Amino acid sequence: MTTIQEPPVADRKPRRPRRARGRTELYTSYGQEMSLLNTRGKQLGVLAIIAIAAYLPLGLEDDMLAVLGGGLVLAIGAIGLNLLTGYAGQVSLGHAFFVGLGAYTAAVLSGDPDGRYLGFGITNPLIWIPAAGAVAAIAGFLVAPLATRLRGLYLAVVTLGLVFIGQYFFLEWRSMSGGAQVGRDAATPILFGIDLTRNGAYSDEQKLFWFFLVVLIIFALLARNIARSKVGRAFSAVRDRDIAAGVMGVELSRYKQIAFVISSFYAGVCGSLLFVLNGHVSAEQFGLLLSVQFIAMVLIGGVATISGSIMGALLIALLPQIAAEVPHLLPFISSSARESPNIFELEIAMYGVLIIAFLLFEPRGLYGIWMRIRTYWKGFPFSY
Amino acid sequence: MNEFLTAGGVGLGNGAVYALLALGFVIIYKSMQVISFAQPAFMMAGAILVSYLSPRFGFWVGALLGVIAIAAVALIVERVAIRPMVGKAVFVIAIITIGVDIVVRVVAGSFVGVDPRSIGDPWGLEAITIGGVRFQERHIAAILAAAIIVTLLFAFFRYTRIGLAMRAAALDQEAAMAQGVSIGTVFAVSWGLAGALAAVAGVFAASGNVIDRSLWMLALVALPVIILGGLDSLGGAVLGGLIIGLVEAVVRTYHSTWFPFLGTNTGSIAPYVLMLLVLLVRPHGLFGTKEVERV
Numbered sequence: 001m002t003t004i005q006e007p008p009v010a011d012r013k014p015r016r017p018r019r020a021r022g023r024t025e026l027y028t029s030y031g032q033e034m035s036l037l038n039t040r041g042k043q044l045g046v047l048a049i050i051a052i053a054a055y056l057p058l059g060l061e062d063d064m065l066a067v068l069g070g071g072l073v074l075a076i077g078a079i080g081l082n083l084l085t086g087y088a089g090q091v092s093l094g095h096a097f098f099v100g101l102g103a104y105t106a107a108v109l110s111g112d113p114d115g116r117y118l119g120f121g122i123t124n125p126l127i128w129i130p131a132a133g134a135v136a137a138i139a140g141f142l143v144a145p146l147a148t149r150l151r152g153l154y155l156a157v158v159t160l161g162l163v164f165i166g167q168y169f170f171l172e173w174r175s176m177s178g179g180a181q182v183g184r185d186a187a188t189p190i191l192f193g194i195d196l197t198r199n200g201a202y203s204d205e206q207k208l209f210w211f212f213l214v215v216l217i218i219f220a221l222l223a224r225n226i227a228r229s230k231v232g233r234a235f236s237a238v239r240d241r242d243i244a245a246g247v248m249g250v251e252l253s254r255y256k257q258i259a260f261v262i263s264s265f266y267a268g269v270c271g272s273l274l275f276v277l278n279g280h281v282s283a284e285q286f287g288l289l290l291s292v293q294f295i296a297m298v299l300i301g302g303v304a305t306i307s308g309s310i311m312g313a314l315l316i317a318l319l320p321q322i323a324a325e326v327p328h329l330l331p332f333i334s335s336s337a338r339e340s341p342n343i344f345e346l347e348i349a350m351y352g353v354l355i356i357a358f359l360l361f362e363p364r365g366l367y368g369i370w371m372r373i374r375t376y377w378k379g380f381p382f383s384y
Numbered sequence: 385m386n387e388f389l390t391a392g393g394v395g396l397g398n399g400a401v402y403a404l405l406a407l408g409f410v411i412i413y414k415s416m417q418v419i420s421f422a423q424p425a426f427m428m429a430g431a432i433l434v435s436y437l438s439p440r441f442g443f444w445v446g447a448l449l450g451v452i453a454i455a456a457v458a459l460i461v462e463r464v465a466i467r468p469m470v471g472k473a474v475f476v477i478a479i480i481t482i483g484v485d486i487v488v489r490v491v492a493g494s495f496v497g498v499d500p501r502s503i504g505d506p507w508g509l510e511a512i513t514i515g516g517v518r519f520q521e522r523h524i525a526a527i528l529a530a531a532i533i534v535t536l537l538f539a540f541f542r543y544t545r546i547g548l549a550m551r552a553a554a555l556d557q558e559a560a561m562a563q564g565v566s567i568g569t570v571f572a573v574s575w576g577l578a579g580a581l582a583a584v585a586g587v588f589a590a591s592g593n594v595i596d597r598s599l600w601m602l603a604l605v606a607l608p609v610i611i612l613g614g615l616d617s618l619g620g621a622v623l624g625g626l627i628i629g630l631v632e633a634v635v636r637t638y639h640s641t642w643f644p645f646l647g648t649n650t651g652s653i654a655p656y657v658l659m660l661l662v663l664l665v666r667p668h669g670l671f672g673t674k675e676v677e678r679v
């Protein structure tokens with residue numbers, strides 16, 4: 001008979017686990033491995049990127065800032081779609097509908113109460129951003145019971161139907177949306193008494209860029225936390241094999257519903273901000289092309305990665321600029337809309353080509369390219 | 385009553401076009417378990433190509449050449465962009481077809497030009513009157529063409545070796561391969577057939593109209609059709625096409641009496657609303673095979 005000696009519990013002081021110096025991937029506690037940014041390199045890298053992004057408005061032209069600012073907003077929507085499609089595996093072509101709901105909610109709330117269209121005059125973005133998200137989330141909640149019954153491509157087609165039905169109502173409800181080809185003013189952000197869309201000490205593009213950046217950081221952190229929590233792991237289980245996940249005790253319909261609601265919330269927030277830059281919302285913009293663009297952002301950036309969604313969104317936002325540069329290189333492509341082939345056609349074709357090329361050659365997207373670069377340097381001089 | 389029958393004629397005519405498109409979707413789905421979102425682009429490309437060919441060769445020869453050419457394009461697309469992805473997640477392949485759709489559409493759209501184009505069909509907007517009800521000849525032609533093509537297709541699947549192979553592959557891909565069925569051939573034939581069907585549908589969709597860049601939108605109606613009929617049912621595609629066509633035309637005719645508060649264009653969303661309603665009751669469509677759930 002041997003007695004097992006209990007370790008003296010009282011002697012163990014609860015110490016904060018320390019990281020071994022120079023061994024960035026040696027974790028000494030679960031907390032370290034599960035943390036938001038689990039290596040020093042990531043912590044410093046993210047800080048550096050945020051610092052550079054915060055400095056950009058002081059160093060770039062306003063035109064470029066407007067493009068990048070649009071990219072930051074699209075990134076919020078892309079993160080939302082990635083939570084739904086990348087993490088939870090529910091293919092949705094209906095993202096444009098929820099973006100539209102958010103855009104109109106924000107526009108109506110901040111609209112002039114005495115104006116031509118429905119408006120409530122609430123110009124504080126701290127109110128209309130969450131409200132836009134909430135309205136889209138409620139719509140997602142209402143759609144979810146239908147969506148959770150369906151799988152795979154059935155779901156893709158049904159969400160596509162949502163876009164058409166939504167666009168119809170946006171077009172027909174003229175007192176709300178301004179009707180076809182007219183549209184209405186986008187939401188105006190007046191934060192702490194400063195109108196972000198008017199030039200003051202800084203130009204409107206600069207102020208909006210900072211504003212978008214802050215919102216994006218908040219929502220990216222939130223998404224990262226969702227992804228590494230219980231909910232996020234349930235999403236992955238549903239994505240990988242939903243029936244198996246159900247057998248293991250993951251409540252399928254509940255988690256699919258949660259995914260839909262969260263994704264719609266993000267879409268709503270994205271929509272509320274998306275048109276602030278150019279100040280105008282019209283119903284035609286919430287069509288199939290916008291949905292496809294979001295899908296492209298997720299796929300080109302990297303499925304089931306938050307940083308990938310941001311990279312993908314920035315690339316898609318920059319595409320018009322890239323397309324505009326092409327006529328200098330290939331003179332047969334015209335920059336006039338009347339001739340064919342022109343840069344507008346080229347831009348749309350580039351979405352298609354990029355989607356095909358990434359899926360064929362780099363299925364993990366821009367994030368995958370980054371992983372390869374990282375692995376190369378980690379493994380240097382060994383190539384495997 | 386006459387108004388209703390006229391709507392019925394229009395509805396069946398459009399429904400025949402939807403049915404042809406839906407058959408293309410279903411044939412591809414049966415062979416690869418993928419919805420090819422490229423069908424709308426093939427339809428538009430077909431109509432535009434025929435509009436270039438028919439002034440030179442006449443409508444019938446032009447249409448035939450156009451259909452063959454689009455089938456060839458579909459074959460090439462399948463070989464270049466789809467075949468390397470076989471075995472990957474179906475969602476990934478479906479998204480690739482969206483990419484293909486965009487590229488083909490832009491390329492085809494750049495040939496539309498500024499002048500209005502028509503496919504030079506022999507019936508145009510002429511109509512005949514049967515029992516006091518006017519039927520447009522192009523709708524009758526579409527229904528006849530669809531009936532002939534559907535019969536030929538069913539005969540093809542029933543009586544030819546490759547048709548039998550395709551049915552075998554649809555039933556169980558691995559078992560079919562083990563019996564010596566060449567899956568590659570099955571994929572190629574299904575894409576070729578789908579491309580040809582899309583081009584035929586494009587010809588009828590464009591007949592009597594001016595071709596513009598938004599023609600492909602019409603093909604999207606085939607999506608509710610296949611969901612309604614069930615993704616893997618050829619009969620369901622035909623019936624679904626006719627049902628959707630009828631519902632759309634009837635709603636278009638009576639929307640001002642039924643939904644006066646809903647604006648002017650309820651017909652365009654009727655297919656999607658109908659699809660949602662049917663899916664609430666039957667998640668696999670009217671004739672789709674219920675998926676066996678197992679881990």
